[in-house]
Amino acid sequence: MGWMAEHTRAKRPRGSWRRFPERGLLGGVATGVSARTGIDITAVRTIFVVLALAGGFGIACYLIAWLLVPATGEHTNIGAKGLGDRTGMTVAAGLASVLIAVFVLLSLVGAGWIGSLAWSFVISTIAVVLIVRNAPQDEQMTLRRLADPLIGFTGDTRRSRVALRVLIAGVLLIAGVSTLLVGHTNTALLRPLAGVVLVLAAIVVVLGPWWLRAGRDLVAERQARVRAEERADMASRVHDSILQTLALIQRRATDPQQVIQLARAQERELRSWLFEERAPGSLATDTTFAAGVRLIQAEVEAHHGVTVEVVTVGDCAIDEHLESMLAAAREATVNAATWSGALVVSLYAEVEPAQVSLFVRDRGRGFDPAAVPTDRRGVSESIRARMIRHGGMATVRSVSSEGTEVSLSMPRAAGMLQVPAV
Amino acid sequence: MSVPSSTRTRVFIVDDHGLFRAGVRAELGDQVDVIGEADDVEPAIAGITHSDPDVVLLDVHLPGGGGQAVVTALRATHPHVRFLALSASDAPEDVIAIIRAGARGYVTKTISGADLVDAVCRVAAGEAVFSSRLAGFVLDAFAALPADDQERPSFDSELDQLTPREREVLRLIARGFTYKEIARELFISAKTVESHVSSVLRKLQLSTRHQLTRWAAERRLS
Numbered sequence: 001m002g003w004m005a006e007h008t009r010a011k012r013p014r015g016s017w018r019r020f021p022e023r024g025l026l027g028g029v030a031t032g033v034s035a036r037t038g039i040d041i042t043a044v045r046t047i048f049v050v051l052a053l054a055g056g057f058g059i060a061c062y063l064i065a066w067l068l069v070p071a072t073g074e075h076t077n078i079g080a081k082g083l084g085d086r087t088g089m090t091v092a093a094g095l096a097s098v099l100i101a102v103f104v105l106l107s108l109v110g111a112g113w114i115g116s117l118a119w120s121f122v123i124s125t126i127a128v129v130l131i132v133r134n135a136p137q138d139e140q141m142t143l144r145r146l147a148d149p150l151i152g153f154t155g156d157t158r159r160s161r162v163a164l165r166v167l168i169a170g171v172l173l174i175a176g177v178s179t180l181l182v183g184h185t186n187t188a189l190l191r192p193l194a195g196v197v198l199v200l201a202a203i204v205v206v207l208g209p210w211w212l213r214a215g216r217d218l219v220a221e222r223q224a225r226v227r228a229e230e231r232a233d234m235a236s237r238v239h240d241s242i243l244q245t246l247a248l249i250q251r252r253a254t255d256p257q258q259v260i261q262l263a264r265a266q267e268r269e270l271r272s273w274l275f276e277e278r279a280p281g282s283l284a285t286d287t288t289f290a291a292g293v294r295l296i297q298a299e300v301e302a303h304h305g306v307t308v309e310v311v312t313v314g315d316c317a318i319d320e321h322l323e324s325m326l327a328a329a330r331e332a333t334v335n336a337a338t339w340s341g342a343l344v345v346s347l348y349a350e351v352e353p354a355q356v357s358l359f360v361r362d363r364g365r366g367f368d369p370a371a372v373p374t375d376r377r378g379v380s381e382s383i384r385a386r387m388i389r390h391g392g393m394a395t396v397r398s399v400s401s402e403g404t405e406v407s408l409s410m411p412r413a414a415g416m417l418q419v420p421a422v
Numbered sequence: 423m424s425v426p427s428s429t430r431t432r433v434f435i436v437d438d439h440g441l442f443r444a445g446v447r448a449e450l451g452d453q454v455d456v457i458g459e460a461d462d463v464e465p466a467i468a469g470i471t472h473s474d475p476d477v478v479l480l481d482v483h484l485p486g487g488g489g490q491a492v493v494t495a496l497r498a499t500h501p502h503v504r505f506l507a508l509s510a511s512d513a514p515e516d517v518i519a520i521i522r523a524g525a526r527g528y529v530t531k532t533i534s535g536a537d538l539v540d541a542v543c544r545v546a547a548g549e550a551v552f553s554s555r556l557a558g559f560v561l562d563a564f565a566a567l568p569a570d571d572q573e574r575p576s577f578d579s580e581l582d583q584l585t586p587r588e589r590e591v592l593r594l595i596a597r598g599f600t601y602k603e604i605a606r607e608l609f610i611s612a613k614t615v616e617s618h619v620s621s622v623l624r625k626l627q628l629s630t631r632h633q634l635t636r637w638a639a640e641r642r643l644s
Contacts, residue, residue: 307532311558311596314565344532346554346598350561359597405597 019071021139027066027131056120063127074136082130091133092126099125165205172202229389233324236382240331241269247338248303265303289356290315292326293349296333300345304337307344314351316412321390322356325410328394331382332360332406340364340404355411363403369396383408431546434475435459436466436492437508438484442531446479446508449535454542462486467495470503476546480525482509482516490516493523506545508533514559521626527551549616550623557595560626564589584622591618 017036020028030048034041051058067079082088103118132143176198245266252258287295290312297308318326329347336345342364349358369379379396383406387394392410431454437443438461447456458473460466463486470478470492480489493505505525507517510532517528526545529538530553541551552560564584584592587608594604601619605612 309530309532309554309598311554313558313561313596348554348558348593348597350593350596352565361598363598 017065017069019066019069021071026062027135027139028071029062029065029069032069033065056117056124060120060123060127063124063131066131067127071136071139078131078134081134085130085134088130088133092129095125095129096122165209169202169205172198172205176202232381232385232389236327236331236386237273239382240327240334241273242266244331244334244338251338262303287318288315289318289322289326289351290349292318292323293329293347293358296326296330297347299330300333300337304334306337306342308333308337308347309344310347310349312349312351316351316356319413321392321410321413324386324390325356325358325392325408328383328386328408329358329360329406332408335379336360336362336364336404336406339367342403351412353412355409357410358408359405360408361403361405366398366400366402366404368400369398430455431477431542432457432473432475433542434466434470434473434478436461436478436484436489437481438462442481446538449538450542451535451539453539463488463491463495466492470496470500474500475503477542478503478505479508479542480505480520482507482520482528488516488520489525490520490523493520493525497524504545504548506541506551508538514562517556517559518563518626521556521623524627526623527553528556529553530555550619552592552595552619552622554596554598557592560622561589561592561596563626584625588618588622591615592622595619 018032020031020035024031025045030044031041033039034044037044048058048062051061067082068077070077099122100118103121132140135143245262249259249262252262293310293312297310300306300308316322329349333345333347336342340362342362344363346361347358348361349356383396384394387408387410390410392408394409395407396404397407398404433450433454433456435443435446435456436459437446440461443459443461447459450456454477457475458469460469461484463484466478466480466484478492480492482489484492489505489507496503505520507520507525507528508531509517509528510530521528526548527541527550529541529551533541533553544551561584590608591604594607599607601612601615604615608615
């Protein structure tokens with residue numbers, strides 16, 4: 001064992017216990033234990049929780065460790081500071097004596113089993129008071145963040161409401177506890193159950209707003225994500241319509257007639273997007289996928305003067321995912337028509353029961369996907385990211401002077417599965 | 423680089439548009455011998471019987487019954503004459519019908535001159551010529567057949583289904599790959615690609631499956 005001790009010492013030269021508040025959930029005690037002993041952090045936390053359930057023993061242990069173990073980068077522990085904190089000591093002693101009195105009373109009434117909770121409860125209370133008063137600034141912030149929804153003391157929170165909540169909780173708690181006590185001496189089985197329900201109700205009243213806020217945070221976060229996705233969708237639409245048209249205008253700058261025509265068409269499209277909310281390139285809801293592919297063919301042939309050869313196998317109704325896939329396909333086709341130099345672009349679309357695939361191929365000059373500047377968002381944003389956002393996939397294969405093929409695939413929604421007609 | 427006339431493929435063109443016949447003639451140039459042309463079913467049958475060409479370029483749609491009628495009429499008496507369907511844009515059922523009648527391939531009128539010459543020579547050599555559109559039609563037709571049909575008669579079951587490899591080859595043709603590119607993609611020889619395509623053609627022509635006919639009928643209705 002000697003060499004093991006050596007080994008451990010070599011690894012952690014000071015050999016002292018430390019807390020890691022910035023890595024932990026509360027005071028970083030479990031993290032510290034895990035770091036010191038090498039036991040998995042989750043296991044340590046589980047042990048603390050289990051001990052906490054065993055008469056609050058784990059809570060007391062945790063809080064004492066919080067007091068006695070210095071945080072990383074600190075030289076003293078909170079406990080040492082607490083000893084010098086006279087007010088804190090007074091408050092702690094006062095609270096402890098009140099609690100002890102309550103427990104003594106309870107055990108006199110006949111609820112001796114509650115006495116088993118007493119010691120850990122008293123120790124925890126003293127520790128919490130000292131920690132709250134003497135912990136360094138950042139740890140106090142953590143505590144406040146945790147306690148704040150519980151008590152609701154920050155800023156201008158309506159105190160009347162908090163008081164009301166605490167009052168209701170108190171009434172429920174007293175009712176619950178007394179029912180429990182009565183039930184303990186009585187043989188009636190339902191009463192203790194009612195007591196439990198009341199205690200639970202008390203917990204809900206106290207913690208309910210906290211849970212609600214946590215729930216609201218989650219919802220808000222999801223909304224933010226949805227907004228970000230909408231923004232990205234809009235960016236790709238702008239790219240597909242406006243930026244593509246601007247590129248075309250630059251390439252045809254020598255032909256004023258064409259430029260005017262392009263600008264007019266773009267203006268019409270933009271207007272109908274902004275004022276009639278008809279997104280560029282969007283389709284009527286009752287079109288099918290194959291019809292959408294043929295629409296791409298018609299559009300690109302009209303605007304870009306290339307031949308688009310379309311082969312479709314199978315067909316299905318369009319949903320928003322497939323609409324995005326069509327938008328990506330349109331983008332790929334426009335890219336091929338604009339940049340490849342090829343006169344023919346081939347589109348192949350196949351609808352299978354489980355997925356829809358689409359291939360856009362040209363025999364043009366090809367390009368190196370890695371060499372495309374990052375501000376050219378056509379491939380990365382309008383095609384790949386758009387497909388991924390909707391659960392699909394896009395790959396680009398390009399060989400210099402042999403051409404480019406963009407492959408798109410999108411799994412079909414389970415509800416749309418249909419047996420092909422015989 | 424003109425080919426000596428004795429070995430040149432002898433081609434007969436059937437199309438109801440005179441302008442188009444002239445166009446094809448010009449596109450084929452002196453790579454093949456255009457030995458005759460016709461604008462409808464009856465003159466086509468007469469002309470082909472008389473001139474006995476290697477390859478007939480056949481429009482899918484003709485006023486007097488369609489290209490299918492020409493193939494059906496001549497298949498028994500002139501088995502060595504090969505038909506290549508050539509058309510602008512057609513309903514898949516018409517194209518499948520003309521292939522089932524006996525044509526060795528189908529190309530669209532947008533095909534380039536060089537590709538057309540190549541297709542004609544390959545048909546003359548007995549190969550099957552699938553354009554991307556035909557490959558799509560065939561995939562569609564076979565996809566419409568249920569994979570596990572209880573009524574399937576056991577003796578010709580393999581004629582009613584494409585093998586995964588054939589499907590793969592057809593898919594690549596539909597995506598616009600040439601045979602050579604398909605061979606490279608699948609790590610097989612161009613010859614093997616050709617044999618897969620021929621096998622698909624045979625299945626298409628020999629399958630007695632009612633479903634193929636029914637599929638066509640349904641397509642026509644919708």
